[in-house]
Amino acid sequence: MKDRESIQRDCEELLYAYKSQLLGDQTIPEDTHPEFNSPEERLTFFTLPMALNYQRNSYKLWEAATNAFNDLETHKIFSIKNSANMDIQELQKLLVKHRVALQPNKHTDTWQRISQTIYDEFGSLSNMIDYANYDFLKLQEILQVKFKRGFPYLSGPKIFHYWAYILGEYGNVKLANREFIQITPDTHVIQCSIKLGVISEVESKTMMRDDISKRWREILDGTNIAPIDMHSPLWFWSRNNFQYNLY
Secondary structure (H helix, E strand, O other): OOOHHHHHHHHHHHHHHHHOOOOOOOOOHHHOOOOOOOHHHHHHHOOOHHHHOOOOOHHHHHHHHHHHHHOOOOHHHHOHHHHHHOOHHHHHHHHHHOOOOOOHHHHHHHHHHHHHHHHHHOOOHHHHHHHOOOEHHHHHHHHHHHOHHHOOOOOOHHHHHHHHHHHHHOOOOOOEOHHHOOOOOOHHHHHHHHHHOOOOHHHHHHOOHHHHHHHHHHHHOOOOOOHHHHHHHHHHHHHOOOOOOOO
């Protein structure tokens, strides 16, 4: 592993490159979204589809969600109350129409179960975030401990941390204790971790994902960079084949 200070300097440069649009195409899937009529719609849009974002093309998911949102017939699925109380067959039909749901039974169950948990326990997503006092750690307690079974997939370690990040970037939610949001070691982040010297090639094949996240937290400890701040710079640096010359 390279020395900590060198990696920190490289991270600062990558953050600058990202903010300056120097890493190539920096369009992320969530950039495809509609105009919202209320903060609650915005929160729901960036929450429920997130729970269906596994083993599929993320860009196509958010395109499908936007099409469903803009369709007068399917718009109602972006209401927590509607989705919680809707007949399951009707909900399935609406989710499938624009291919928001690719696995009709499983995805519809996930969508409705999360909606029912939020509606029954809090009434709305806004109320849930208020209940958590806009604190990431309290939100984590709600989704990953107290009501874990009511948040299928969304409560998983990878998607939960990324969802918390998206809440801040696209949901206009400023969370306290944001520095505890973990970076998610997907393929792109792992490749960058090797290139930057955070982990070795051997470690990339043997380390648990949580340990890689912990390594990132240790390296950035004491800086003004939260681990999750590095997610997008790393993701685009790798996705664009490291075209930006860091060295």
